[in-house]
Amino acid sequence: MQKGRSLLFKLLKNIFIFAVVVLICELNYCSFALADETAQNDAPRQYVTQSSPESREDVPVDKTWTIKFNQPVDLSSAQNSIKVVNKETNGQVSLNISLSNNGYYVNVSPKQSYALNSEYILTVDSNLKSRYNRQIKSNFSMDFRTTLKVVSVNDMNVAISQGDNYTLPTTVAATMSDGTVKQVGVVWSKSVNTQDPPGTYVYQGSVEGYDKPVNLSVTIKPSNKNVESVASTSMWIWELQSEVDSYGGIDALIQKLQNMGINNVCIKYNEGSSPSGGGTNFRDDFLKYVGDFRRNGFIVGTWGYNYFNYPESEADIIVDALNNSDYYVFDAEGDSNVAGVANKFDAAEQVCQIVRSKCPNAIIGYSSFPIASYHQNIPYSVFNKYCDFSAPQCYWKEMGWSVASCLDTMAREYKAYGLDKPIYPIIQTYNTxxxxxxxxxxxxxxxxxxxSLDSMGSTFEYYIGDRGSKFGS
Structure with missing residues (x-):
């Protein structure tokens, strides 16, 4: 029986040996793993133990060390046993010492900031006691050096082109207290959107330990893509296969357009997020004949009637269209939430953002109503932000207006609404x-x-003759 008590005493003694583990972290920025054998190790932790102390560099001057024990610590004992000494002056630092986590964590911070770029030693002597009146096994010490102070960060300027693949820097050059220049981390208040209209935008960031904002001016220049490379008289086509059949084959159709002096076609590619509509697979028909147009020197564009009910899917098919053509035009119509893009400002932003992020250098236009004030539920401003040109549908006969009234009112209203992209109108080929x-x-x-080619009347065909270029400047 006596031998059993002795074994039990030794076992308890081994279990309750008082030990210290120092976890190096900023207060409020770490999660802790328990020091005893029953701890759950959710992830690898960074420890400094008595057997493997490490020196710490670039420590903030207001650093709070958190020291972790396997038994709750007596506060008065901690205040007497934990010290920080400046190794250069041998002066002892006045400390704030407190407990947390039911006494298992001791938090050590200076009452006044540590000196910049100075070496210190933190010590825990063996007189430290737990609340169970047990002492730690041996002394512990750790060296650390404080960081230099950021004295200044110069304002910065950068120029990019609209649509460039650019992100704000993660570090900036800072002048330190010893006169050296060092790259330091910076956190920005917002990210840059390279699709914003051309202009200068100021971004502010913060650097740890520096009490002034960091300023970066980003000048967005107009895109250097050649929008005018697709600016000519273009024939729009709705159902390509039907027109091919009507003219007796693709070669005859192409010859007809060439005889009219036209070398630019804009062919339907999608109906919302689908390549098909009304029993026609627009995408398949386009891909079937696009090579024929290109071999004959045509500029080949695509367009789609847009819904934005499934923004990601619709953006994907538009990206697909751009990958297979020279340009794409949104057909942005509709006067309800079901048909077209009316009232879908957020969805329009999402679609345009995805398309632009995947095709930053693509040439993209949008086509909508000519009198913007009559259709304020159309997200003109979103399209103007992301597109390179506008193609208002100036069908004056359908409107019952004169040509001059239609065009002049369109121009005034687009200007009044800030729609400042080049205007390439679409006009009707019938009933005029x-x-x-x-x-x-x-x-x-x-x-x-x-x-369009689908609805072209004899009057238009006679008028244009072989001079498709007569509509251009």
Missing amino acids: DPADYDTYSGYNFKATGLW
Whole structure:
């Protein structure tokens, strides 16, 4: 029986040996693993133990050390047994010492900031006691050096082109208290959007230990892509296969367009997020004949009637269209939440953002109503932000307006609403007079879309003859 008590005493003694583990971290920025054998180790932790002390560099001057024990510590004992000494002056630092986590953690911070760029030693002597009146096995010490102070960070300027792949820097050059220049981490208040309209934008960041904001001016220049490379008279096509059949084959259709002086086609590619609509697979028909157009020197664009009901899926098919064509035009119409893009400002932003992020250098336009004030539920401003040109649908006969009233009102309203992208109108190829085309031609737009090959009337065909370029400037 006596031998059993002796074994039990030794076992308890081994279990309750008082030990210290120092966890190096900023207060409030670490999670702790328990020191005893029943701890759950969720992730690797960074420890400094009595057997493997390490020196710490670039320590903030207001650093709070957290020291962890396997028994709750007596506060008065900790205040007497824990010291920090400046190794250069041998002066003892006045400390704030407190307990947390039911006494298992001792928090050590200076009452006044440590000196910059100085060496210190933190010690825990063997007189430290737990609340169970047990002492730690041996002394512990750890060296550390404080960081230099950031004295200044110069304002910075950078210029990029709209759509560039650019992110704000993660470090900035800072002048330190000893006169050296060092890269230090910076956290910005917001990220940059390279699709923002051209202009200068100021971003502010913060550097730890520096009480002034870091300023970075980003100048976004207009995109250097050549939008005018697709600016010519373009024939729009809705159902390509039907037109191929109507003209007796793709070669005959292409010959017809060439005879009209047209070398630019804009062909339907999608219906919302789908490549198909009304029994026609627009994407398949386009891919079937796009090579024929290109072999004959055509500029080949795509367009789609947009819904934005499934933004990610619709963005994906638009990206696919851009990968297979020279440009893409959003057909942004509709006067309800079901048909078209009306009232879908957030979805329009999401689609345009995805498309631009994946195709930053693509040429993209949008086509919508010419009188913007009549259709304020159309997200004109979103399209103007992300697109390179506008193609308002100036169908004056359908509107019951004169050519001049339609075009002049369109121009005034687009300007009033801040829609500042180049205007390449789309005009109707049916139910109008040669005199109207003469009036339109006098406006000398750089490019004109013709709606459409599917509905082209004999009056238009006779008027244009072999001079498709007559609609351009």
